[in-house]
Amino acid sequence: MTLAFDMILCLMIVGTAAAALLMRNALAAIVFFIVLGNLLGLAWLAMDAVNVAMAEIAIGAGVTGVLLILTRQRLMALGDDLVSAEMPGWLRTGALVACAGFAALIGSAVLSVAPADDLGGSIAALMPGLGIENPVTGVLLAFRAYDTLLEAFVLLGALVAVWSLAPRGAWPQRPAALALAENGGHGVAAAFGRLLLPLALVMAAYLVWAGSDLPGGAFQAGTVLAGGLIIAAIGGAVSWPRADDRYLRVALVLGPAVFLIIGLAGIAQGRFLFYPPGFEKALIVAIEYSLALSIGVTLALQVAGPPVAPDHEG
Template sequence: MTLAFDLILCLMIVGTAAAALLTHNALAAIVFFIVFGNLLGLAWLAMNAVNVAMAEIAIGAGITGVLLILTRQRLMALGDDLISAETPGWLRAGAVLACTGLTALVGSAVLSVAPADDLGGPIAALLPELGIENPVTGVLLAFRAYDTLLETFVLLGALVAVWSLAPGNAWPRPPASLNLAESGGGSVAQAFGRLLLPLALVMAAYLVWAGSDFPGGAFQAGTVLAGGLIIAAIGGAVAWPRADNSILRAVLVLGPGVFLIIGLAGIALGRFLFYPPGFAKAMIVAIEYSLALSIGATLALLLAGRSVAPDHRS
Protein backbone atom coordinates (compact mmCIF):
# COMPACT_ATOMS: atom_id res chain seq x y z
CA MET A 1 0.00 0.00 0.00
CA THR A 2 1.16 3.53 -0.73
CA LEU A 3 1.86 6.09 1.96
CA ALA A 4 -0.94 8.31 0.63
CA PHE A 5 -3.47 5.48 0.91
CA ASP A 6 -2.34 4.69 4.46
CA LEU A 7 -2.63 8.34 5.52
CA ILE A 8 -6.09 8.74 3.95
CA LEU A 9 -7.27 5.50 5.57
CA CYS A 10 -5.98 6.60 8.99
CA LEU A 11 -7.70 9.99 8.66
CA MET A 12 -10.96 8.31 7.66
CA ILE A 13 -10.75 5.93 10.64
CA VAL A 14 -10.14 8.77 13.09
CA GLY A 15 -12.82 10.92 11.43
CA THR A 16 -15.54 8.27 11.53
CA ALA A 17 -14.66 7.40 15.13
CA ALA A 18 -14.97 11.06 16.13
CA ALA A 19 -18.24 11.41 14.24
CA ALA A 20 -19.69 8.34 15.95
CA LEU A 21 -18.75 9.74 19.36
CA LEU A 22 -19.77 13.36 18.83
CA THR A 23 -23.04 13.12 16.89
CA HIS A 24 -26.26 13.44 18.89
CA ASN A 25 -28.32 11.38 16.45
CA ALA A 26 -28.36 7.73 17.53
CA LEU A 27 -28.92 6.30 14.04
CA ALA A 28 -26.15 8.45 12.56
CA ALA A 29 -23.79 7.34 15.33
CA ILE A 30 -24.55 3.68 14.55
CA VAL A 31 -23.94 4.24 10.85
CA PHE A 32 -20.60 5.91 11.56
CA PHE A 33 -19.71 3.04 13.88
CA ILE A 34 -20.41 0.47 11.14
CA VAL A 35 -18.32 2.47 8.66
CA PHE A 36 -15.58 2.70 11.29
CA GLY A 37 -15.57 -1.10 11.67
CA ASN A 38 -15.30 -1.65 7.93
CA LEU A 39 -12.45 0.86 7.66
CA LEU A 40 -10.64 -0.94 10.48
CA GLY A 41 -11.08 -4.15 8.51
CA LEU A 42 -9.40 -2.50 5.52
CA ALA A 43 -6.56 -1.37 7.76
CA TRP A 44 -5.99 -4.91 9.02
CA LEU A 45 -6.16 -6.15 5.44
CA ALA A 46 -3.52 -3.61 4.42
CA MET A 47 -1.27 -5.11 7.10
CA ASN A 48 -1.89 -8.62 5.70
CA ALA A 49 -3.82 -9.63 8.83
CA VAL A 50 -6.62 -11.26 6.83
CA ASN A 51 -8.02 -13.28 9.74
CA VAL A 52 -8.35 -10.19 11.93
CA ALA A 53 -9.85 -8.20 9.05
CA MET A 54 -12.55 -10.82 8.47
CA ALA A 55 -13.42 -10.94 12.17
CA GLU A 56 -13.51 -7.14 12.45
CA ILE A 57 -15.82 -6.68 9.47
CA ALA A 58 -18.10 -9.60 10.34
CA ILE A 59 -18.36 -9.07 14.11
CA GLY A 60 -17.17 -5.52 14.79
CA ALA A 61 -19.16 -3.93 11.99
CA GLY A 62 -21.74 -6.50 10.89
CA ILE A 63 -23.13 -8.32 13.92
CA THR A 64 -22.55 -5.44 16.34
CA GLY A 65 -23.95 -2.89 13.90
CA VAL A 66 -27.19 -4.83 13.43
CA LEU A 67 -27.42 -5.36 17.19
CA LEU A 68 -27.14 -1.61 17.79
CA ILE A 69 -29.82 -0.89 15.18
CA LEU A 70 -32.21 -3.38 16.80
CA THR A 71 -31.41 -1.96 20.24
CA ARG A 72 -32.26 1.54 19.02
CA GLN A 73 -35.53 0.24 17.55
CA ARG A 74 -36.40 -1.51 20.81
CA LEU A 75 -35.63 1.56 22.95
CA MET A 76 -37.77 3.77 20.73
CA ALA A 77 -40.62 1.27 20.98
CA LEU A 78 -40.34 1.51 24.76
CA GLY A 79 -40.71 5.30 24.59
CA ASP A 80 -37.06 6.36 24.93
CA ASP A 81 -36.38 9.46 22.82
CA LEU A 82 -32.64 8.55 22.75
CA ILE A 83 -31.69 12.12 23.58
CA SER A 84 -29.08 12.30 26.33
CA ALA A 85 -28.27 15.26 28.53
CA GLU A 86 -25.41 17.52 27.56
CA THR A 87 -22.10 16.09 28.77
CA PRO A 88 -20.21 18.44 31.11
CA GLY A 89 -17.02 19.92 29.69
CA TRP A 90 -14.84 18.53 32.46
CA LEU A 91 -16.08 15.02 31.73
CA ARG A 92 -15.29 15.38 28.03
CA ALA A 93 -11.83 16.70 28.83
CA GLY A 94 -11.24 13.78 31.20
CA ALA A 95 -12.32 11.29 28.54
CA VAL A 96 -9.96 12.88 26.01
CA LEU A 97 -7.06 12.71 28.48
CA ALA A 98 -7.83 9.08 29.34
CA CYS A 99 -8.01 8.06 25.67
CA THR A 100 -4.82 9.96 24.89
CA GLY A 101 -3.01 8.28 27.77
CA LEU A 102 -4.21 4.82 26.72
CA THR A 103 -3.15 5.48 23.12
CA ALA A 104 0.31 6.58 24.26
CA LEU A 105 0.63 3.52 26.50
CA VAL A 106 -0.36 1.08 23.75
CA GLY A 107 1.86 2.86 21.24
CA SER A 108 4.88 2.73 23.49
CA ALA A 109 4.30 -0.96 24.18
CA VAL A 110 4.10 -1.76 20.47
CA LEU A 111 7.13 0.33 19.56
CA SER A 112 9.18 -1.24 22.36
CA VAL A 113 8.95 -4.69 20.76
CA ALA A 114 12.12 -5.29 18.77
CA PRO A 115 11.79 -6.85 15.28
CA ALA A 116 13.96 -9.73 16.50
CA ASP A 117 11.22 -10.67 19.00
CA ASP A 118 8.93 -11.80 16.19
CA LEU A 119 7.39 -15.19 17.07
CA GLY A 120 6.56 -16.03 13.47
CA GLY A 121 9.70 -18.11 13.00
CA PRO A 122 9.33 -20.34 16.07
CA ILE A 123 5.62 -20.85 15.38
CA ALA A 124 6.26 -21.73 11.72
CA ALA A 125 8.77 -24.36 12.80
CA LEU A 126 6.14 -26.07 14.96
CA LEU A 127 3.29 -26.03 12.43
CA PRO A 128 4.42 -29.12 10.45
CA GLU A 129 3.86 -31.22 13.58
CA LEU A 130 0.20 -30.16 13.47
CA GLY A 131 -0.22 -30.74 9.75
CA ILE A 132 -1.45 -27.18 9.13
CA GLU A 133 0.07 -24.06 7.59
CA ASN A 134 -2.05 -21.21 8.95
CA PRO A 135 -0.18 -19.78 11.97
CA VAL A 136 -3.35 -18.16 13.34
CA THR A 137 -5.12 -21.52 13.52
CA GLY A 138 -2.02 -23.06 15.08
CA VAL A 139 -1.89 -20.42 17.79
CA LEU A 140 -5.62 -20.49 18.56
CA LEU A 141 -6.09 -24.27 18.56
CA ALA A 142 -2.71 -25.52 19.77
CA PHE A 143 -0.31 -23.00 21.28
CA ARG A 144 -3.02 -20.85 22.91
CA ALA A 145 -5.77 -23.43 23.09
CA TYR A 146 -6.57 -22.76 26.76
CA ASP A 147 -7.57 -19.20 25.93
CA THR A 148 -9.64 -20.24 22.91
CA LEU A 149 -11.46 -22.90 24.93
CA LEU A 150 -12.39 -20.35 27.58
CA GLU A 151 -13.59 -17.92 24.90
CA THR A 152 -16.06 -20.50 23.61
CA PHE A 153 -17.52 -20.96 27.09
CA VAL A 154 -17.65 -17.19 27.62
CA LEU A 155 -19.68 -16.84 24.40
CA LEU A 156 -22.05 -19.59 25.51
CA GLY A 157 -22.30 -17.99 28.95
CA ALA A 158 -23.26 -14.68 27.34
CA LEU A 159 -26.23 -16.34 25.65
CA VAL A 160 -27.27 -17.97 28.92
CA ALA A 161 -27.11 -14.54 30.57
CA VAL A 162 -29.30 -13.00 27.86
CA TRP A 163 -31.85 -15.77 28.18
CA SER A 164 -31.79 -15.42 31.96
CA LEU A 165 -33.12 -11.86 31.59
CA ALA A 166 -36.35 -13.14 30.04
CA PRO A 167 -39.57 -12.60 31.99
CA GLY A 168 -40.68 -15.66 33.91
CA ASN A 169 -43.84 -16.13 31.83
CA ALA A 170 -41.83 -15.95 28.56
CA TRP A 171 -39.53 -18.90 29.24
CA PRO A 172 -39.00 -21.04 27.20
CA ARG A 173 -40.66 -19.18 24.32
CA PRO A 174 -38.70 -18.46 21.12
CA PRO A 175 -36.45 -15.37 21.13
CA ALA A 176 -37.88 -12.03 20.06
CA SER A 177 -39.00 -12.17 16.45
CA LEU A 178 -36.94 -10.34 13.83
CA ASN A 179 -39.44 -11.22 11.09
CA LEU A 180 -40.21 -8.26 8.82
CA ALA A 181 -42.60 -10.22 6.61
CA GLU A 182 -45.44 -7.83 7.42
CA SER A 183 -43.65 -4.93 5.73
CA GLY A 184 -43.79 -4.10 2.03
CA GLY A 185 -40.39 -5.62 1.33
CA GLY A 186 -41.13 -8.83 3.18
CA SER A 187 -41.28 -10.99 0.07
CA VAL A 188 -37.92 -9.68 -1.13
CA ALA A 189 -36.35 -10.27 2.28
CA GLN A 190 -37.79 -13.79 2.41
CA ALA A 191 -36.47 -14.70 -1.04
CA PHE A 192 -33.08 -13.23 -0.23
CA GLY A 193 -32.95 -15.11 3.07
CA ARG A 194 -33.77 -18.42 1.40
CA LEU A 195 -31.00 -17.83 -1.13
CA LEU A 196 -28.42 -16.54 1.34
CA LEU A 197 -28.70 -19.22 4.03
CA PRO A 198 -27.53 -22.15 1.83
CA LEU A 199 -24.71 -19.98 0.48
CA ALA A 200 -23.73 -19.08 4.05
CA LEU A 201 -23.62 -22.79 4.96
CA VAL A 202 -21.34 -23.58 2.00
CA MET A 203 -19.12 -20.56 2.70
CA ALA A 204 -18.87 -21.45 6.39
CA ALA A 205 -17.87 -25.02 5.56
CA TYR A 206 -15.22 -23.74 3.16
CA LEU A 207 -13.82 -21.21 5.65
CA VAL A 208 -13.34 -23.94 8.25
CA TRP A 209 -11.64 -26.31 5.81
CA ALA A 210 -9.44 -23.59 4.30
CA GLY A 211 -8.61 -22.25 7.76
CA SER A 212 -6.04 -24.98 8.30
CA ASP A 213 -3.75 -23.52 5.66
CA PHE A 214 -5.23 -20.14 4.69
CA PRO A 215 -7.10 -17.29 6.41
CA GLY A 216 -10.35 -18.58 7.86
CA GLY A 217 -11.44 -20.79 10.72
CA ALA A 218 -14.29 -21.44 13.13
CA PHE A 219 -14.93 -17.89 14.32
CA GLN A 220 -15.02 -16.45 10.80
CA ALA A 221 -17.21 -19.33 9.61
CA GLY A 222 -19.49 -18.90 12.61
CA THR A 223 -20.08 -15.22 11.86
CA VAL A 224 -20.91 -16.00 8.22
CA LEU A 225 -23.35 -18.70 9.35
CA ALA A 226 -24.89 -16.33 11.91
CA GLY A 227 -25.35 -13.69 9.22
CA GLY A 228 -27.17 -16.18 7.01
CA LEU A 229 -29.43 -17.25 9.87
CA ILE A 230 -30.22 -13.66 10.81
CA ILE A 231 -31.10 -12.61 7.25
CA ALA A 232 -33.22 -15.73 6.83
CA ALA A 233 -35.03 -14.97 10.11
CA ILE A 234 -35.62 -11.33 9.12
CA GLY A 235 -37.18 -12.49 5.86
CA GLY A 236 -39.28 -15.10 7.62
CA ALA A 237 -37.56 -17.99 5.82
CA VAL A 238 -36.70 -19.64 9.15
CA ALA A 239 -38.29 -19.41 12.60
CA TRP A 240 -36.44 -19.17 15.90
CA PRO A 241 -36.68 -22.42 17.89
CA ARG A 242 -37.88 -22.65 21.46
CA ALA A 243 -35.19 -22.23 24.08
CA ASP A 244 -35.88 -25.71 25.46
CA ASN A 245 -35.45 -27.37 22.05
CA SER A 246 -33.09 -30.31 22.62
CA ILE A 247 -31.51 -30.05 19.15
CA LEU A 248 -30.84 -26.34 19.64
CA ARG A 249 -29.19 -26.93 22.99
CA ALA A 250 -27.08 -29.73 21.51
CA VAL A 251 -25.86 -27.40 18.76
CA LEU A 252 -25.03 -24.67 21.28
CA VAL A 253 -22.87 -26.93 23.44
CA LEU A 254 -21.44 -29.00 20.57
CA GLY A 255 -18.38 -26.85 19.92
CA PRO A 256 -17.30 -26.22 23.50
CA GLY A 257 -18.13 -29.85 24.35
CA VAL A 258 -16.03 -31.37 21.55
CA PHE A 259 -13.19 -28.99 22.38
CA LEU A 260 -13.30 -29.95 26.06
CA ILE A 261 -13.58 -33.70 25.38
CA ILE A 262 -10.55 -33.67 23.07
CA GLY A 263 -8.67 -31.61 25.63
CA LEU A 264 -9.47 -34.04 28.44
CA ALA A 265 -8.54 -37.01 26.24
CA GLY A 266 -5.08 -35.51 25.88
CA ILE A 267 -4.49 -35.95 29.61
CA ALA A 268 -4.08 -39.70 29.00
CA LEU A 269 -1.16 -38.84 26.70
CA GLY A 270 0.55 -36.49 29.09
CA ARG A 271 -1.21 -33.12 29.25
CA PHE A 272 -4.46 -31.28 28.71
CA LEU A 273 -5.20 -30.31 25.07
CA PHE A 274 -2.46 -32.52 23.66
CA TYR A 275 -2.86 -33.70 20.07
CA PRO A 276 -1.21 -37.08 19.37
CA PRO A 277 1.18 -37.11 16.38
CA GLY A 278 -0.59 -37.92 13.14
CA PHE A 279 -4.04 -37.00 14.49
CA ALA A 280 -3.51 -33.29 15.22
CA LYS A 281 -5.04 -31.91 12.02
CA ALA A 282 -8.05 -34.24 12.17
CA MET A 283 -8.76 -33.20 15.76
CA ILE A 284 -8.29 -29.50 15.02
CA VAL A 285 -10.65 -29.69 12.02
CA ALA A 286 -13.22 -31.56 14.14
CA ILE A 287 -13.01 -28.84 16.79
CA GLU A 288 -13.28 -26.10 14.18
CA TYR A 289 -16.39 -27.53 12.47
CA SER A 290 -18.20 -28.12 15.75
CA LEU A 291 -17.24 -24.64 16.97
CA ALA A 292 -18.45 -23.03 13.73
CA LEU A 293 -21.95 -24.49 14.23
CA SER A 294 -22.09 -23.47 17.89
CA ILE A 295 -20.70 -19.97 17.27
CA GLY A 296 -23.09 -19.36 14.38
CA ALA A 297 -26.14 -20.40 16.41
CA THR A 298 -24.98 -18.51 19.51
CA LEU A 299 -24.29 -15.23 17.68
CA ALA A 300 -27.63 -15.39 15.89
CA LEU A 301 -29.52 -16.02 19.14
CA LEU A 302 -27.59 -13.27 20.92
CA LEU A 303 -28.78 -10.87 18.24
CA ALA A 304 -32.37 -12.09 18.55
CA GLY A 305 -32.25 -11.15 22.22
CA ARG A 306 -34.25 -12.44 25.11
CA SER A 307 -37.53 -14.31 24.85
CA VAL A 308 -40.61 -12.10 24.92
CA ALA A 309 -44.14 -13.32 25.56
CA PRO A 310 -46.82 -12.17 23.09
CA ASP A 311 -48.34 -9.77 25.63
CA HIS A 312 -44.88 -8.22 26.21
CA ARG A 313 -44.16 -7.41 22.56
CA SER A 314 -43.99 -3.78 21.57
Protein backbone atom coordinates in the same frame (compact mmCIF):
# COMPACT_ATOMS: atom_id res chain seq x y z
CA MET B 1 1.75 4.38 -3.89
CA THR B 2 1.24 1.94 -1.03
CA LEU B 3 2.28 4.74 1.32
CA ALA B 4 -0.39 7.05 -0.11
CA PHE B 5 -3.01 4.33 0.34
CA ASP B 6 -1.96 3.76 3.95
CA MET B 7 -1.94 7.47 4.77
CA ILE B 8 -5.41 8.08 3.31
CA LEU B 9 -6.77 5.02 5.09
CA CYS B 10 -5.28 6.13 8.44
CA LEU B 11 -6.76 9.61 8.13
CA MET B 12 -10.15 8.16 7.26
CA ILE B 13 -10.05 5.76 10.21
CA VAL B 14 -9.30 8.56 12.68
CA GLY B 15 -11.94 10.79 11.10
CA THR B 16 -14.59 8.07 11.13
CA ALA B 17 -13.88 7.17 14.74
CA ALA B 18 -14.22 10.84 15.74
CA ALA B 19 -17.47 11.13 13.77
CA ALA B 20 -18.89 8.02 15.46
CA LEU B 21 -18.19 9.64 18.84
CA LEU B 22 -19.40 13.12 17.98
CA MET B 23 -22.63 12.39 16.10
CA ARG B 24 -25.76 13.36 18.03
CA ASN B 25 -28.03 11.28 15.80
CA ALA B 26 -27.87 7.69 17.07
CA LEU B 27 -28.36 6.13 13.62
CA ALA B 28 -25.59 8.27 12.10
CA ALA B 29 -23.27 7.28 14.95
CA ILE B 30 -24.07 3.61 14.31
CA VAL B 31 -23.40 4.04 10.60
CA PHE B 32 -20.03 5.62 11.34
CA PHE B 33 -19.25 2.76 13.70
CA ILE B 34 -20.02 0.24 10.92
CA VAL B 35 -17.90 2.27 8.49
CA LEU B 36 -15.10 2.28 11.06
CA GLY B 37 -15.28 -1.53 11.24
CA ASN B 38 -15.06 -1.80 7.46
CA LEU B 39 -12.11 0.59 7.29
CA LEU B 40 -10.27 -1.24 10.08
CA GLY B 41 -10.83 -4.44 8.11
CA LEU B 42 -9.22 -2.78 5.09
CA ALA B 43 -6.33 -1.65 7.29
CA TRP B 44 -5.74 -5.24 8.39
CA LEU B 45 -5.87 -6.29 4.73
CA ALA B 46 -3.29 -3.63 3.91
CA MET B 47 -1.05 -5.15 6.59
CA ASP B 48 -1.54 -8.62 5.04
CA ALA B 49 -3.36 -9.84 8.19
CA VAL B 50 -6.27 -11.37 6.28
CA ASN B 51 -7.46 -13.50 9.24
CA VAL B 52 -7.90 -10.44 11.42
CA ALA B 53 -9.42 -8.48 8.54
CA MET B 54 -12.13 -11.10 8.05
CA ALA B 55 -12.90 -11.19 11.76
CA GLU B 56 -13.04 -7.39 11.98
CA ILE B 57 -15.32 -7.04 8.94
CA ALA B 58 -17.59 -9.89 10.04
CA ILE B 59 -17.81 -9.19 13.78
CA GLY B 60 -16.79 -5.55 14.17
CA ALA B 61 -18.73 -4.16 11.23
CA GLY B 62 -21.32 -6.88 10.61
CA VAL B 63 -22.75 -8.46 13.72
CA THR B 64 -22.01 -5.56 16.12
CA GLY B 65 -23.61 -3.17 13.64
CA VAL B 66 -26.75 -5.30 13.49
CA LEU B 67 -26.82 -5.48 17.28
CA LEU B 68 -26.63 -1.67 17.54
CA ILE B 69 -29.32 -1.12 14.89
CA LEU B 70 -31.70 -3.53 16.61
CA THR B 71 -30.94 -1.95 19.99
CA ARG B 72 -31.88 1.44 18.58
CA GLN B 73 -35.16 0.02 17.29
CA ARG B 74 -35.87 -1.51 20.67
CA LEU B 75 -35.17 1.76 22.46
CA MET B 76 -37.43 3.65 20.06
CA ALA B 77 -40.20 1.11 20.62
CA LEU B 78 -39.79 1.72 24.36
CA GLY B 79 -40.36 5.42 23.78
CA ASP B 80 -36.75 6.49 24.30
CA ASP B 81 -35.92 9.69 22.41
CA LEU B 82 -32.32 8.49 21.82
CA VAL B 83 -30.82 11.81 22.85
CA SER B 84 -27.80 11.38 25.05
CA ALA B 85 -27.97 13.21 28.36
CA GLU B 86 -25.83 16.28 28.95
CA MET B 87 -22.70 15.35 30.83
CA PRO B 88 -20.99 17.58 33.38
CA GLY B 89 -17.69 19.07 32.23
CA TRP B 90 -15.55 17.23 34.75
CA LEU B 91 -16.93 13.89 33.48
CA ARG B 92 -16.12 14.76 29.86
CA THR B 93 -12.60 15.86 30.79
CA GLY B 94 -12.11 12.81 32.99
CA ALA B 95 -13.25 10.47 30.22
CA LEU B 96 -10.94 12.19 27.75
CA VAL B 97 -7.96 11.90 30.11
CA ALA B 98 -8.74 8.25 30.89
CA CYS B 99 -9.05 7.37 27.18
CA ALA B 100 -5.87 9.24 26.30
CA GLY B 101 -4.02 7.47 29.09
CA PHE B 102 -5.32 4.10 27.94
CA ALA B 103 -4.34 4.82 24.33
CA ALA B 104 -0.85 5.87 25.46
CA LEU B 105 -0.54 2.67 27.50
CA ILE B 106 -1.50 0.49 24.54
CA GLY B 107 0.73 2.50 22.25
CA SER B 108 3.76 2.08 24.50
CA ALA B 109 3.01 -1.65 24.87
CA VAL B 110 2.88 -2.07 21.08
CA LEU B 111 6.01 0.00 20.54
CA SER B 112 7.91 -1.96 23.20
CA VAL B 113 7.71 -5.10 21.03
CA ALA B 114 10.92 -5.14 19.04
CA PRO B 115 10.19 -5.34 15.30
CA ALA B 116 12.75 -8.11 14.89
CA ASP B 117 11.78 -10.42 17.74
CA ASP B 118 10.72 -13.01 15.15
CA LEU B 119 7.63 -14.34 16.90
CA GLY B 120 6.36 -15.41 13.46
CA GLY B 121 9.56 -17.35 12.87
CA SER B 122 9.35 -19.31 16.10
CA ILE B 123 5.73 -20.25 15.29
CA ALA B 124 6.63 -21.20 11.73
CA ALA B 125 9.24 -23.59 13.14
CA LEU B 126 6.53 -25.37 15.15
CA MET B 127 3.91 -25.51 12.39
CA PRO B 128 5.09 -28.67 10.53
CA GLY B 129 4.17 -30.75 13.58
CA LEU B 130 0.50 -29.74 13.23
CA GLY B 131 -0.14 -30.72 9.62
CA ILE B 132 -1.86 -27.39 8.92
CA GLU B 133 -0.41 -24.29 7.30
CA ASN B 134 -2.32 -21.30 8.65
CA PRO B 135 -0.17 -20.05 11.56
CA VAL B 136 -3.13 -18.13 13.05
CA THR B 137 -5.16 -21.33 13.31
CA GLY B 138 -2.08 -23.00 14.76
CA VAL B 139 -1.85 -20.38 17.49
CA LEU B 140 -5.60 -20.34 18.19
CA LEU B 141 -6.20 -24.09 18.22
CA ALA B 142 -2.85 -25.51 19.36
CA PHE B 143 -0.27 -23.16 20.88
CA ARG B 144 -2.75 -20.96 22.73
CA ALA B 145 -5.74 -23.32 22.73
CA TYR B 146 -6.57 -22.38 26.35
CA ASP B 147 -7.52 -18.87 25.25
CA THR B 148 -9.78 -20.11 22.49
CA LEU B 149 -11.44 -22.67 24.75
CA LEU B 150 -12.18 -19.95 27.29
CA GLU B 151 -13.49 -17.64 24.56
CA ALA B 152 -15.91 -20.34 23.44
CA PHE B 153 -17.27 -20.58 26.96
CA VAL B 154 -17.38 -16.81 27.39
CA LEU B 155 -19.58 -16.58 24.29
CA LEU B 156 -21.89 -19.23 25.71
CA GLY B 157 -21.91 -17.43 29.06
CA ALA B 158 -22.90 -14.20 27.30
CA LEU B 159 -25.93 -15.95 25.82
CA VAL B 160 -26.85 -17.27 29.27
CA ALA B 161 -26.64 -13.69 30.54
CA VAL B 162 -28.91 -12.47 27.71
CA TRP B 163 -31.40 -15.25 28.42
CA SER B 164 -31.42 -14.50 32.11
CA LEU B 165 -32.94 -11.10 31.25
CA ALA B 166 -36.13 -12.82 30.13
CA PRO B 167 -39.13 -11.49 32.05
CA ARG B 168 -41.01 -13.83 34.35
CA GLY B 169 -43.47 -15.94 32.40
CA ALA B 170 -41.49 -15.65 29.18
CA TRP B 171 -39.04 -18.43 29.97
CA PRO B 172 -38.55 -20.73 28.09
CA GLN B 173 -40.44 -19.25 25.14
CA ARG B 174 -38.98 -18.00 21.86
CA PRO B 175 -37.10 -14.72 21.37
CA ALA B 176 -39.12 -11.99 19.64
CA ALA B 177 -39.44 -12.66 15.92
CA LEU B 178 -37.24 -10.45 13.73
CA ALA B 179 -39.47 -10.84 10.67
CA LEU B 180 -40.45 -7.81 8.60
CA ALA B 181 -44.00 -6.53 8.82
CA GLU B 182 -46.21 -8.24 6.23
CA ASN B 183 -46.75 -5.13 4.12
CA GLY B 184 -43.15 -3.95 4.07
CA GLY B 185 -41.56 -5.91 1.24
CA HIS B 186 -41.98 -9.19 3.03
CA GLY B 187 -41.71 -11.28 -0.16
CA VAL B 188 -38.39 -9.76 -1.20
CA ALA B 189 -36.81 -10.31 2.19
CA ALA B 190 -38.22 -13.84 2.42
CA ALA B 191 -36.81 -14.83 -0.98
CA PHE B 192 -33.46 -13.27 -0.13
CA GLY B 193 -33.33 -15.06 3.22
CA ARG B 194 -34.24 -18.43 1.73
CA LEU B 195 -31.55 -18.03 -0.93
CA LEU B 196 -28.92 -16.69 1.43
CA LEU B 197 -29.04 -19.18 4.29
CA PRO B 198 -27.80 -22.17 2.25
CA LEU B 199 -25.14 -19.99 0.62
CA ALA B 200 -23.99 -18.82 4.06
CA LEU B 201 -23.83 -22.46 5.19
CA VAL B 202 -21.64 -23.40 2.23
CA MET B 203 -19.44 -20.38 2.77
CA ALA B 204 -19.05 -21.14 6.48
CA ALA B 205 -18.11 -24.75 5.73
CA TYR B 206 -15.59 -23.52 3.17
CA LEU B 207 -14.09 -20.94 5.55
CA VAL B 208 -13.47 -23.57 8.24
CA TRP B 209 -11.92 -25.95 5.75
CA ALA B 210 -9.77 -23.24 4.16
CA GLY B 211 -8.88 -22.06 7.67
CA SER B 212 -6.42 -24.91 8.18
CA ASP B 213 -4.12 -23.69 5.47
CA LEU B 214 -5.37 -20.23 4.44
CA PRO B 215 -6.95 -17.33 6.29
CA GLY B 216 -10.34 -18.27 7.73
CA GLY B 217 -11.42 -20.33 10.68
CA ALA B 218 -14.17 -21.06 13.15
CA PHE B 219 -14.90 -17.50 14.29
CA GLN B 220 -15.15 -16.05 10.78
CA ALA B 221 -17.23 -19.02 9.63
CA GLY B 222 -19.49 -18.85 12.68
CA THR B 223 -20.14 -15.16 12.06
CA VAL B 224 -21.05 -15.77 8.42
CA LEU B 225 -23.44 -18.49 9.59
CA ALA B 226 -24.94 -16.09 12.14
CA GLY B 227 -25.37 -13.49 9.38
CA GLY B 228 -27.22 -16.02 7.23
CA LEU B 229 -29.46 -17.01 10.15
CA ILE B 230 -30.30 -13.38 10.98
CA ILE B 231 -31.15 -12.57 7.36
CA ALA B 232 -33.31 -15.69 7.10
CA ALA B 233 -35.05 -14.71 10.36
CA ILE B 234 -35.73 -11.17 9.11
CA GLY B 235 -37.13 -12.67 5.90
CA GLY B 236 -39.31 -14.95 7.99
CA ALA B 237 -37.69 -18.02 6.40
CA VAL B 238 -36.68 -19.39 9.80
CA SER B 239 -38.25 -18.75 13.18
CA TRP B 240 -36.36 -18.88 16.45
CA PRO B 241 -36.71 -22.10 18.44
CA ARG B 242 -37.89 -22.18 22.04
CA ALA B 243 -35.07 -21.66 24.50
CA ASP B 244 -35.49 -25.20 25.85
CA ASP B 245 -35.42 -26.86 22.42
CA ARG B 246 -33.21 -29.94 22.68
CA TYR B 247 -31.54 -29.55 19.26
CA LEU B 248 -30.87 -25.92 19.98
CA ARG B 249 -29.14 -26.80 23.24
CA VAL B 250 -26.99 -29.39 21.44
CA ALA B 251 -26.01 -26.85 18.77
CA LEU B 252 -25.08 -24.29 21.43
CA VAL B 253 -22.81 -26.52 23.51
CA LEU B 254 -21.42 -28.73 20.73
CA GLY B 255 -18.35 -26.57 20.02
CA PRO B 256 -17.24 -25.88 23.60
CA ALA B 257 -18.06 -29.49 24.60
CA VAL B 258 -16.10 -31.10 21.76
CA PHE B 259 -13.19 -28.78 22.48
CA LEU B 260 -13.28 -29.60 26.19
CA ILE B 261 -13.60 -33.37 25.65
CA ILE B 262 -10.68 -33.44 23.24
CA GLY B 263 -8.72 -31.29 25.69
CA LEU B 264 -9.50 -33.64 28.59
CA ALA B 265 -8.63 -36.67 26.47
CA GLY B 266 -5.22 -35.07 26.06
CA ILE B 267 -4.63 -35.58 29.81
CA ALA B 268 -4.43 -39.33 29.13
CA GLN B 269 -1.55 -38.51 26.77
CA GLY B 270 0.24 -36.35 29.28
CA ARG B 271 -1.39 -32.91 29.54
CA PHE B 272 -4.56 -30.91 28.95
CA LEU B 273 -5.22 -30.00 25.28
CA PHE B 274 -2.50 -32.31 23.98
CA TYR B 275 -3.24 -33.61 20.48
CA PRO B 276 -1.81 -37.11 19.84
CA PRO B 277 0.80 -37.08 17.05
CA GLY B 278 -0.68 -37.85 13.64
CA PHE B 279 -4.19 -36.75 14.64
CA GLU B 280 -3.52 -33.02 15.06
CA LYS B 281 -5.21 -31.87 11.89
CA ALA B 282 -8.21 -34.18 12.25
CA LEU B 283 -8.81 -33.03 15.82
CA ILE B 284 -8.32 -29.35 15.00
CA VAL B 285 -10.75 -29.53 12.08
CA ALA B 286 -13.29 -31.42 14.23
CA ILE B 287 -13.05 -28.75 16.93
CA GLU B 288 -13.31 -25.97 14.38
CA TYR B 289 -16.42 -27.32 12.65
CA SER B 290 -18.28 -27.82 15.91
CA LEU B 291 -17.10 -24.42 17.18
CA ALA B 292 -18.27 -22.71 13.98
CA LEU B 293 -21.76 -24.17 14.37
CA SER B 294 -21.97 -23.18 18.04
CA ILE B 295 -20.59 -19.69 17.43
CA GLY B 296 -23.04 -19.12 14.58
CA VAL B 297 -26.10 -20.19 16.57
CA THR B 298 -24.93 -18.38 19.73
CA LEU B 299 -24.31 -15.08 17.92
CA ALA B 300 -27.65 -15.25 16.11
CA LEU B 301 -29.52 -15.87 19.38
CA GLN B 302 -27.64 -13.08 21.13
CA VAL B 303 -28.82 -10.73 18.40
CA ALA B 304 -32.37 -12.12 18.78
CA GLY B 305 -32.38 -11.25 22.47
CA PRO B 306 -34.05 -12.88 25.48
CA PRO B 307 -37.25 -14.93 25.21
CA VAL B 308 -40.49 -12.93 25.32
CA ALA B 309 -43.97 -13.94 26.38
CA PRO B 310 -45.98 -14.90 23.26
CA ASP B 311 -48.61 -12.19 23.77
CA HIS B 312 -46.34 -9.17 23.48
CA GLU B 313 -43.95 -9.79 20.65
CA GLY B 314 -41.85 -7.10 19.01
